[in-house]
Amino acid sequence: MATLQLVSQGAEGRLFETTFLGKPCLKKERFKKAYRHPVLDEKLTNKRLTQECRSLSKCRSLGIRTPTVYYVDHKTNTIYMEYMKHTVVLKDFIDEHVARGERTILEDLCYNVGYTIGLLHNGDIIHGDLTTSNILVMKRIDKYDCVMIDFGLSINSSLVEDKGVDLYVLEKAFLSTHPNSQDLFDKILAGYCSVARAQKAVVTKLREVRLRGRKRSMVG
Ligand SMILES: Nc1ncnc2c1ncn2[C@@H]1O[C@H](COP(=O)(O)OP(=O)(O)O)[C@@H](O)[C@H]1O
Ligand SMILES: [Mg+2]
The missing domain is CATH 3.30.200.20 (Phosphorylase Kinase; domain 1)
Structure with a gap:
């Protein structure tokens, strides 16, 4: 045993x-x-x-x-x-690097995180609980990769609405866990937009959900 x-x-x-x-x-x-x-x-x-x-x-x-x-x-x-050895949760990685003032590494990594979420959405996977505790960071030789985890609330959907809400959930979690990090979240969006299909419609949806809050989307 x-x-x-x-x-x-x-x-x-x-x-x-x-x-x-x-x-x-x-x-x-x-x-x-x-x-x-x-x-x-x-x-x-x-x-x-x-x-x-x-x-x-x-x-x-x-x-x-x-x-x-x-x-x-x-x-x-x-x-x-x-078990993903040699990884840290994105939350701790961000906290450590913010404390050391290492913004460039964080910007590159956040772009990568957004890119990865774009791939998820292209595959019609809505994560459902995107937070910086549900993403692991893994060191590669010359860069950092992200590993996605905690898919218990995920659903299969191609709807722009669901994708927009997925990003909104992350934005809320991200900005409350990492204050003064709007620039890093913008990098996530940039990475997302570089690969995701219908990215303009999804970002428009994100703006819409921001204005109305996520609740109504769940009954509508
Ligand atoms: N495959 C894995 N390898 C290494 N650590 C992991 C792995 N899966 C989860 N963890 C660690 O356990 C924590 C909780 O896992 P998670 O799947 O998010 O469960 P919960 O539903 O309790 O949030 C993660 O934040 C991470 O620190
Ligand atoms: Mg979790």
């Missing part, structure tokens, strides 16, 4: 570092929520698990770096996936 090291404990589940057939593995387990109706809870948990696996795999076929899924246990709602 491999030893388990707790990586993170969230509201939805628990993550452990372990090994799978000798490889570094992350075990992501979603637990039952006592306050939810058991049948509804099981359905929701299973839907998130399924969506997470589906999107992680689809990303790889789109050339987007995500952890490889090793094994899925539907009985215990657990995914075993590649």
